[in-house]
Structures are given as structure tokens and as C-alpha cells.
Amino acid sequence: MKHTPDFPQSSDDTKSARDWVKTLAAYREPNQWRSAFELAVSIGPFILLWGLAWLSMSVSLWLTLAISIVNALFLLRLFTIQHDCGHGAFFKQRALSDWVGRVIGVLTLTPYAVWRRTHSIHHSSAGHLGKRGIGDIMTLTVDEYNSLSRFERLRYRIYRNPVFLFGFGPGYLFLLQNRLPLGLMNSARYWISAMGTNLAILAALVVIWYFGGFSALLLIFLPTTILAATAGMWLFYVQHQFEDTHWSTEEDWQLHDAALEGSSHYIMPPVLQWFSANIGIHHVHHLYSRIPFYRLTEVLRDHAELAQANRMTIAESLSCARLHLWDANRKQLLSFSQARAIYGSVAG
Numbered sequence: 001m002k003h004t005p006d007f008p009q010s011s012d013d014t015k016s017a018r019d020w021v022k023t024l025a026a027y028r029e030p031n032q033w034r035s036a037f038e039l040a041v042s043i044g045p046f047i048l049l050w051g052l053a054w055l056s057m058s059v060s061l062w063l064t065l066a067i068s069i070v071n072a073l074f075l076l077r078l079f080t081i082q083h084d085c086g087h088g089a090f091f092k093q094r095a096l097s098d099w100v101g102r103v104i105g106v107l108t109l110t111p112y113a114v115w116r117r118t119h120s121i122h123h124s125s126a127g128h129l130g131k132r133g134i135g136d137i138m139t140l141t142v143d144e145y146n147s148l149s150r151f152e153r154l155r156y157r158i159y160r161n162p163v164f165l166f167g168f169g170p171g172y173l174f175l176l177q178n179r180l181p182l183g184l185m186n187s188a189r190y191w192i193s194a195m196g197t198n199l200a201i202l203a204a205l206v207v208i209w210y211f212g213g214f215s216a217l218l219l220i221f222l223p224t225t226i227l228a229a230t231a232g233m234w235l236f237y238v239q240h241q242f243e244d245t246h247w248s249t250e251e252d253w254q255l256h257d258a259a260l261e262g263s264s265h266y267i268m269p270p271v272l273q274w275f276s277a278n279i280g281i282h283h284v285h286h287l288y289s290r291i292p293f294y295r296l297t298e299v300l301r302d303h304a305e306l307a308q309a310n311r312m313t314i315a316e317s318l319s320c321a322r323l324h325l326w327d328a329n330r331k332q333l334l335s336f337s338q339a340r341a342i343y344g345s346v347a348g
Helices: 017-027 032-056 061-086 094-107 112-125 142-146 150-160 162-179 188-240 255-261 270-275 282-287 293-302 304-308 314-322 336-343
Strands: 265-267 311-313 325-327 332-334
Touching: 017 255, 017 282, 017 293, 032 061, 032 094, 032 188, 032 293, 061 094, 061 112, 061 188, 061 270, 061 293, 094 112, 094 188, 112 188, 142 325, 142 336, 150 162, 162 188, 162 314, 188 265, 188 314, 255 282, 265 282, 265 314, 282 293, 293 304, 311 314, 325 336, 332 336
Parallel strands: 265 311
Antiparallel strands: 325 332
């Protein structure tokens, strides 16, 4: 995938990333009724499918599991709405967006205030080699990897292995890590967010167990949650972990360039684009995070250059799972084998 394709000549061609921010400001205003509609068509079917899955347990447990798998798509969509709320992009009133985000956070097992803060850090430092570690997937440079001990290299290889990252990672992140305000442990505000969300989740699980038993937890709650988390993890990964992404040091890093060049435009079938609430249009989102998700398609419709930039299909994205190390010389993300072939010094 290349992030600088040949574009047809237009008046947009000479725009810098900073210029685009001024253009995109025209799309930031949410439509209250549209936002309410998008919320209704997401949470309504989610609740309905939860109920159908519950009722189906007396008919067929396989049917229950199948309904839960479908419902994971609606939970994924709810997370993207929570994401917009965190950016203040969903309703005009910030307080309303925050409360919607908090409620959805119970469904997604994500403390809203904690996530909003760590995600804000991600947006303000994406692509900055000196500010990694919060709200991102850890990525080492070739030189950093070579400087590690054998045990540390093994640990990094395990962490970056797709089986671990997308098999163990989503469950660990949403079921365990989100229970504590990691990275923000010194603030009472974030402890309140985490513990308040935990109490609400615990109350919901007790009710589910009391009326539906462990079958409801194992066949509805867990599959729906884990599959949505896995899909979300994959989307977050391919949004920034591609061959020609952007990483730079303090002296070269620029917020808007990093946002445009370091975020992909993930091309998905219309049904998946709907369930993911246009989150694949990530380069535009990172340039101007206050744009409601349902207006991102307007941006692409009006600006051909952005519609063509950073495009990556699902088939192309699969190869991104084998990329692990940033080559600061070539400005590319490499696999371990590619780094070894180029430099001959990448430790095993």
C-alpha cells in the first residue's frame, strides 16, 4: 500500500495537511436528529438481538451463538459511536455526548473518561517515536529491537504475533486491562470512571447470571464482546500499521502530516462500512476528529484527493499483520524477515 498515489489534477492537489484542516472544519457540525437516529438504529437492534439470543436458548444453543455473533457487529458500531462521543463529535452538547459515551462504555466494557483521555493522547502523538506507549500498538524500530536482550526480543515477537495480538489481545484489553485506569493511575477522576463502569458491568452480569445462568454469559455475553473486541482491534491495527505509515522523531514530527500520512483509508464492503461507522476513513478522522462519522463520506465525495489517499483493501490489509519493525532509514514498516534481509543484523 502506498500513501502517495497519483491523483488527478485538481485545485486540491497543492494542499498541505495543515491546509486540509481548514477545509475539513466545514464538516464538523453534527446533525442532532441524524445522531439520534444513528444511535437508535445501533442500540435498538443490539438490545433486540440480545433478547432474541436469550429466548433462543430454549430452542437451540447453536442458534443462540449465531445470533450473538451477528450482534457483535452492532456492539462494534456502538463502540464507534462511543468513539465519536469521546471526540465531542456526536451531539452538539458535550455533556450529552459524554453521558451517551458513559452508558455505551458499560456495554463495551470501556471506562469512558479513561478511554477518552488515552485516545486523546493517541491523537496528539500518533507517529511520534518519542511518545509511544499510550493508546497505541507498541512498535519498535530496527535499531531498538537489535538493542534488546534475547528475552526482550522474544517478548516483543510474542506481542506482535497475530495469534497473540488478535487472539489473546482483545480479551485481555477489554475484559482485564480496562478494569484499571492504566497510565492514569494518579488521578481520582479516572479511578471513578473505571470503578463506576466496573460496578455497572458487575451489576449487569449478576442480572444476566441470575435470570439466564452461565449459559447466557458463555453463549451471549462473551461471544458478542470478544468478537466485537477482535474486530475493533483489527481495525485499529490496520488504521496505523501499514507499510508506508508515518513515524518520526521530535525534530521531524508534525501533527497534521503524521495524521494524514500515518492513517489508512480502509476500503470495506458497504455493509461492513456501516457496521464500523466509517471508521475506515481514518486519515480524514485523524486530520479532523470533530467530524461526525456519518459526515466522513461527504468529505470523500467532495474531495477526490482524500478519497484516493492511503487506500487499502481488505485483501491488501492481511499482509500488514506480518509487519513488525519500523525502518527509520527507509521510512517503512518491515517484517522481521525483511529487516534481516536488508540489514543482516536483526537478531532472532
